[in-house]
Amino acid sequence: MSVTLTEMISEFSLKLMLLIQTVRIILYSLIFLVSVLGNSLIIAVLVRNRRMRTVTNLFLLSLAASDLMLCLFCMPFTLIPNLMRDFVFGSGICKVAMYFMGISVSVSTFNLVAISLERYSAICNPLASRTWQTKSHAATVISATWVVSFLFMLPYPISSTLVPFTRVNNSTGNMCRLVWPSDVIQQSWYVSLLLLLFLVPGIMMMTAYGLISLELYRGITFEMRQCSTGSIKPGDNDGCYLQPAKKKKGELAHLQNSPATPSPNVTINSRDNVGSNKSKLSRVCSNSSTCNLMAKKRVIRMLLVIVCLFFLCWTPVFAVNAWRAFDRRSADKLLSGAPISFIHLLSYTSACVNPIIYCFMNKRFRQGILSTFTCCSSPKAGGVGRGAGSRMGTGRGGGRGGTRSGEENGHTPQSGNNTMSKWSCSTTPPHTVQ
Incomplete structure (x- = not known):
């Protein structure tokens, strides 16, 4: 009876291991494909469409490149050795x-922080940001992040090596590991990574997006108060809030400039005419204010999603790295195999959700994708593509009193519908795999 029970337990364990392995392969493959396709599409669109190379989009281009690198160099070299229980690619690839x-x-983290600071400045300090938010400044910041990352991560190729180990069946396998001169150096390295690539960037992002949300919430409160008193006027904003749509502004101007007295050829009572104009004006202002409030609420929700995803994706892997630095034996004992594989998979998910949050949820970016890949099919489509690309450009033309497009000055929008479109789209940062 005991033999039968043992066989049943052994068979159940084997089936469970096969199920977990199958689920891992499916999830890794799915996230890998979505990440590669999404980030490659972003790179192709921004490279082919010159009109979309604005300040914000330059940071998104760098983010897509770093996320693509994360997929190509992390996922295959994490999943395959984990399944085979052996790093078969050699010391050089390690x-x-x-x-x-x-x-x-590192680059993904720095880009996410740069995007949060750029958005905070463009939305809440639009006038001050005009002097420094240019394409050349963005290119300088992006270049600096890549150079700093290349230098900061030099300990990895220096300390990485193949470490042999004995399997259960007495065969020998290899692991790609970081071998440090001492435990103090190892602990100092992982603590510095935890601070520089997780805690400090996370706090900066929370602060920037929190201030933006507070500014938008004040705008919501202001507009609700204006609506309740009936004193809202088109263009009541401080540069951080939505402007009424162009069509509505034209309609408002037409209604406001309409004569209060009828012409000799008109037989309508002037009092009825004025009352009708005021009624139309009230409806237009009400509709515009409602759209503004809904857009700002969507922005606040999106900002919360960005911060939550940042910590959700990266907290486990940084915590595990710090744990292994101070107590490697217990960490390897409890997390080896499927647990560490799923923790790494969670961090790789950031490369999958970044294109969705920051780009594909943006209607104008979707228009830019369609225009980029349809502009070669027909002249008409090409014209549409140019227009969509121009509209997609996160220019400051929507700002108060602004008349120049984003392509002319390289700025991102400070206010207006362009700003809300950028915010209707919506982190990720770092992790180190061993």
């Missing part, structure tokens, strides 16, 4: 893969 893993994580 060093290169570890190096580019760290670089991609």
